Amino acid sequence: MTTRLRIFTALLVFALLLAPFAQSAAAADDITGNTHEKEIRELIALGIMQGYGNDIYKPKAEITRGQFSALLTRALNLEPAPEGISFTDLTERSGVYHEVLAAANVGLVTGYLDGSFKSDDPISRVHMAVVVKRAMVYLQMEDKSAQLDFADLSSVIKDYQDAISTNVAFDIFRGTTINGKVYFRPFENATRGHAASVTSRLLAAAKGERPAPEEPDEPETPVEDTLYYLGYVVDGKMVKQEYSHKNYETAAASFDSTSTAKAIIKGNDIIKIKSGVVYGDSVRNGVKQVTTVYYDTSFTKQATYIEHGRELRYISSxxxxxxxxxxxxxxxxxxxxxxxxxxxxxxxxxxxxxxxWGTLEHYQYNYVTKSGATHSIGPAPAEMVQGAKHYSYDGVNFSDAAGKTLFQHYPYFQYQSVRSKTSYTADELDKFIMVRLNELNNKNATYKDAVNKSKLIGKGKYLIETQNKYNVNALFILAAAMHESAYGMSANAQTKNNLFGIKVFDSNPDAGEIYNAPENSIEAFALRYMNTNYANPLGLYANGAAPGNKTSGFNVKYASDPTWGSKIAGHMFRVDLALGKKDINKYQLGLTNTPMTNVRDQPLGDKLYQYTRTDLGIDNSLGYPVIITGEQMASDNHIWYKVISDLNPNDDKNNGVAWIRSDLITKIN
Known part of the structure; x- marks a missing residue:
């Protein structure tokens, strides 16, 4: 099954479509002035919401189970259901027949015990929340929760409360304040306007954006102003100055003019420093939270997220x-x-x-747990002095302790597109697996009897078959499996045949999908994750078809660990080293250096797809990874690079070949 959300292209054209649409909307329509007008017009412009003709959309009318199923099917661009799925009371005469079956096929909606669906019955707000929660699971969104402060949920069962909690955490559902109390109105039938707003917010949340509130929150009870202080470092500890400032502006002015001051402290919390690092330390309901990094100061457009306690470069505050x-x-x-x-x-x-041994090693430190760990990545750059500490926030641009930039280095396997193919055979991969398991067998309790129990044993043949079927590099899949499943010995691997931590989140590490066999997990990783959302340039989390880092590649959205991409590269490097170094530098690698680069079917030809990310890192040094296989001078007097297409094989109409103008690419090896 291939899923291509309308959101992929819709958000690119939304600004162009929506403004003229809104301006030309006649006052005679029935959505002008409605609370949900903005969201309804958005969905109309994207072809998701359909009306009754003559500009009639009935925003205040109750929405039915069938209509909401159809709305989500169009929003998620779900494919038709296979034959065999049916409900006793649903026929092709129904205007939502195919949409309901498509939604049912992926588990968004279910029927009743008697086999019926009751398409024309209204859907309540709580049941809508349940369906949206299933959509979030289908979209592989993070499993988040929020504390519920609604005054009317005592009669709602726990599973439904959990669904409401997840919706609230993503700001998809909101309550109504009446006489100082907030109500969810769980059993109130939802309207078509409500459904439009919920669908719009779901799409925004799936893209890491946060929709603006419909109306300002009620003002909170004023609290006493917190005082501001300058902070000084004495004997390695932060000491607060006795003299205080009543507001931030006067504290900041004093801070800027006092060279010995190292921080501004608000109450007892540091809020500004001259230089240094920051790390996330947020805890909610006893669970450590990732730190979300946004592109904007209003915190509406998510860039990426970082593991609890991990280092971020401080710039200003x-x-x-x-x-x-x-x-x-x-x-x-x-x-x-x-x-x-x-x-x-x-x-x-x-x-x-x-x-x-000339290998690049990265030592990572967690500021919350006060613990560190080291992993190797690949061959170290020639410019690096053996044994000397070098520093880098992106693993590419390296500096000395004083912050002076020294050189750039791109670890090969970290930026090799997974649309490549390994040189190794199934037998060679199996050989490495067994050698490695023998080495680990007596290392600690995790690997006890690994040579007999590991779920990776004998999987070389299936890895190569998966590579050939789904166009995802077998060595990369093996490296990801080794990393995520402790070489096939993790609890998820042993009890659930889950080799990749699929549906295991920081907030719920004991979760995870269950598979009948490890091979099913490998297929899910290649098909549902790489080919649908990550490696595919049309995917929801597409940032480049390589492991990468927190700006380029899968690591942007796949893992909160900012070094996940380099760890995967390290596993690939060690396999390659053990088997004869046939893969490293096998291909000429490049990175796009210009935002919104078009990829074409031939030089000066039609656009196959576009690399849409505008943020390419510092100095545009972290664009989209590509593999260059040839070049050609075109009639525009530019050299064009022939590259391996990133497209999902099911979407690729150009036999895996694509072209990019050479001045838009920087070679990196």
């Missing part, structure tokens, strides 16, 4: 936000989600070294 660097991306985090470490107080931090 004020009373409202903190400007940081995550990978190569400059963005903003919320003040209440991070803590600050001035350089004068840093006792441990991330760094890179070149070891005695």
């Amino acid at each position: 004020n009373d409202d936000y903190v400007k940081v660097q995550a990978g190569g991306t400059i963005g903003y985090v919320k003040q209440d989600e991070v803590n600050f470490v001035p350089y004068d107080m840093i006792t441990n931090r991330d760094y890179y070294i070149k070891n005695q």
